[in-house]
Amino acid sequence: MTYYSIILFVHIGGALGFFVALGVEWISIRQLRGAATVEHVREWLRVATGVRRLGMAAMLTLLVSGFGMMALTHSSGAWLMVAFGSLILLSVLAVTLSFKRIGVRVHHIVNPECNSIDGKRLTTS
Secondary structure (H helix, E strand, O other): OOHHHHHHHHHHHHHHHHHHHHHHHHHHHHHHHOOOEHHHHHHHHHHHHHHHHHHHHHHHHHHHHHHHHHHHHOOOOHHHHHHHHHHHHHHHHHHHHHHHHHHHHHHHHHOOOOOEEOOEEOEOO
16 A cells, blocks of 8 residues: 555545535534524534534645645646635635524524524523
């Protein structure tokens, strides 16, 4: 087994981890919309913020292994810059959209006197 194949395996694992983290985060945001109680909102917020660590670790793994493969093969091409730019764009979009959606919910959890989200009343039981 060569160094390149090991790094490629790590790179693919990082890509899978990154997309799993995005999927779980999107599911938790979707579940936040349907939350009927404050406890449900807190539970899904924990999931959404906890999976962010997995996403960042996976993205770091992607970058390090990608640069490692590029260094091993001594290659540079336009597709590498497109891939790197796409990764940055995807992460910026994910963070921007997630923070925007979760930020409103966090405000309502931090301020207990606010007991509605997007016009829906929340119960505390």
